[in-house]
Amino acid sequence: MLLLTCPNCGDRNVSEFRFGGELSSRPKDPSALSSAEWANYLYMRNNVMDAQTEWWHHNAGCGLWFLAERHTRTNEVIKTYPYAKRNA
């Protein structure tokens, strides 16, 4: 993988970006979680060998945190989009 498409800036060298890990959902009410649920949120990962929705940060560019869908075996990037458009 050499290029990644920032939703703001377009195609850029992947070295301009920082990887932010797989997308997970934050607990709605953290204080109501059991230790197991809290550990699950903090540490457990799906770590799929498949298409993965994940965070990227254009840290050497516009500073946007956005989402990408990438196949973790081939590194093929299926699409990138702003977080706000995740359900579109």
Place this chain on the structure above:
Amino acid sequence: MLPTKQMSVQLLRQAFNSSQPPPRMWRSHELKERYDVVIIGGGAHGLACAYYLAKEHGITDVAVLEKSYIGAGGSGRNTAIVRSNYLTPEGVRFYNESVKLYEQLSDDLNFNVMFSQRGHLTLAHTDGGVNTMRRRAEVNQIEGVDSRLIWPDEIKRLCPYLDVSDHPRYPILAALYHPPGGIIRHDAVVWGYAHQADVRGAHIHQNTEVTGIKVKKGKVTGVETTRGRIKTGTVLNATAGWASTITTMVDIKLPLTTIPLQACVTEPLKPFLDVVVVSGSLHVYISQTDRGELVMGASVDPFSSYSMAGSLTFLEGIAGHVLELFPALSNVRILRQWAGICEMPPDYSPIMGFTPINGFLIDVGWGTYGFKASPIAGKTLAELIATDKTPDLIAPFRLSRFEENDLVGEKGAASVGH
């Protein structure tokens, strides 16, 4: 270490008998319908476990299932550094038992694994680095591991070509010196364990991929493979980088992220580097093999992946950092580079033993540092399988530590250091 007698006799006989092919190191078998124990993953860990199950506990109805060839994973791709100068008492104790097993392994397996305890230097370039090394030296000494802080004059004596002047951007201030650390022939470890497991009756099935795991009422009953079904009550997941792909089959989530790690090797040079040199600040480590090649590695890739492709970014980075340490190497050519995949846990310690599913065991979380643990991991897990009890040595590495908030933080000694 010299090859043992029997092996030399075999070699000699072979030399005078060129018409016969050498005997196979391990045989092929049909899949049996049922095994007492099924080990998924034919790396050094899975094979070591099969060996110790047979040798120490007489459990020989064992299948090792490998989707590719044995040693195709990290066990055939690592840079073969073996050491025990970790940061936590739990870690130091555990890895030290592994070093002890490695010291006996050539004799034990009747196969020369070329363990070369040439000494291991971890360089410190900052005050913070010096403090970490001091702490590690203290913990190591309390645990009886030969390890101490040394200064540039002694570093220079051990490694004359290293630039210990104040010219580099990050001058070398001190180093953690660990004399029993060294390198080993990683393929020989894989082959030796495979051979001795085979001799004792374990079945090694290559080209056999696990595609599903059968669970009934919370208990394992079998596995599905590309070559058919197997009934079993005990399954060990020893697939390292692929560990999460196996545990999803039984709906268990692990605290792992799979990230590639790359390495490269140069053309052979005359021997000049006795010790293994590691610099955490420069993200680089380097050793010279018996053939004279320099084996070099760095930190993990910048993003998670199961792809084992190499990158130019890695080569550029490592070349710069190695030259910072050894300016004299500027004209040396790289012969090859490769990558393997590493399953990184949050605390840089392994995850071993029981899971919520009865009969489903794990041996994962080996990250960038698990090859050195193959003997002790195999041995303790064999004991766990035979006795149905967690050996004390690996109790700190249980899966439940994450919800018990009892992590074993090894980052200060495990990242880059391997």
